[in-house]
Amino acid sequence: MKLTKGISHARWQEDLSAYVDGRLASGRQQALGAHLSECLLCQRELAGLREVVALLRRVPQAPVPRSFTLSQAPARRPWWLGAMLPLRYATAVAAVLLVAVITGDLVIRSTGTGASTLAPAASPSPAAAVVQDAPEKAKGDDNAPDALGATDSAEAVSGPAGFVADLTAVNDDATASSLAVGTPAAGPPGTSLTREAAPSLPETPAAARGPLRWVEAGLAVAVTLLAAATLAQAIARRRGTPRG
C-alpha cells in the first residue's frame, strides 16, 4: 500500500468517484491527481469507475408509456386515513397488553390453584356459601346435579372432590346434616371436606383476578374495535385511491 501525505490508499479510492465528477475540493483534487500519476492500482480503479459512469449515462430515457395527467382532481384524503399508522400501533400495543394480562392471569390462576390445595380453610368463602345453599334448592329435585353444576365458582374452589361430596350431600340428608355440622363424611379421601373446611383461594390472587378479568375484557374489546377500524381503513384506502 502506497501512502501519500498520510492519506491511506483506501481513502484515495473513496475519493475516486468524486474525482470523476470533479467534485473534490481543489487541493484534494490536485493531491489525488499527483497520487494517480504514480499509482497504477488507482489508475485502474479510476478507469473502471469512469467506464461505469459512462455506461450509466448511456442508459436511455424511456418514453412514458402513457400520459399521467389527472382527469379530475383526486378526492382529498379523508382525515382519518392519516390516522392509519397510529391506529396500527395502537392495535399492536393493545394486543400486546392483552396477551400480557392474560398471561398474568394464567400465572395467578395457576399459583392460586396450587395454593388452594395446600392452604388450610379458615373461613367459608362466598363460593362455599353457594355450595351450602345448593343442596337446599336441590332437595327432591331430579336435576340436582345440574343445579350444583351451575355453581362454577364453587366447583372451581372445591374441585372435583368437593363436587363428589356435594352430590353425596344431595342424595343423603343425613350426610348433608353431618356436612352441615362439620362432621367428616364417609367416602374416598378428598371427599370428606366440610363446607366450613372447603378450601378457598388465597386472598391476594382472588382479589387480583377480579380486576384482571375486567382489564382483559376491556382490552379484548379495545383490540377488536381497533383491529376492525384498521381493517375498515385499509379497505377504504384501497377502494378510495383515485386514478387520474
Place this chain on the structure above:
Amino acid sequence: MDLEVGLVQRSQKGDVDAFNQLVELYQGHVYNLALRMLGSESGAADAAQETFISAFRAIGGFRGGNFRSWLLRIAANACKDMLRAARARPTLSLEALEPDPEATPRSHAESPEEHALRAELIAQIQQGLDALPQDQRLALALVDIQGFSYEDAAGVMGTSVGTVKSRLSRGRARMRDYLRNYPELLPGQLRLDT
C-alpha cells in the same frame, strides 16, 4: 421558471389543468426515476401515477424552492413504498416488478443486432442497480442516469451533498464489481479488468 411558479400557484388553488401542465413537464423524469428504482415498466407507471396523485394532494404544502426535486422526492418515496410492499407480498411483487426486455427504445441508427446487444447491456445494468441498496440505487439513478447535480440529488434524497458523494462512491464501486461478471457485454477497461 416563472411559468412553473405560476402553474404551481394555480395548482395550489385546485386548478387541475395547471397541475396537468406540470405533469407533462415532469412525467418523463418521474417515470424514468421509477423505472430505474423498480426495474419494471408497469411498476414504474403505477408509481408515477401515484406520485402525481400524491403531489396534487400535497401541493398546498409546497413552500417554494425546487419543484422538480420536491416532485421526485415524492416519486422516490412512492417507489420505496412499492418495494416495501413487494417485499411484504413476494408472490405478487415478482410478477408486477419483472423487468421488461422490450423496455429499451430502439434507435433508428442501430441494427437489430446492436439494439439487442444494447438492450442486454441495459438489462444487466438494471440488474446491477436492483442489487444495490435503495439509497445507492437512487443516487446513481439521479446523478448518473438522470444527470442531476449533487445538490439537486441531495434535495431529492433529503440528505447532504457529502452523503450523496458517499452513496455514489459505494454504488459505483458495486456496479463496477457487478458488471465485471459480464465482460462480453462491456467495452474497454471493465473487460480488461476481469
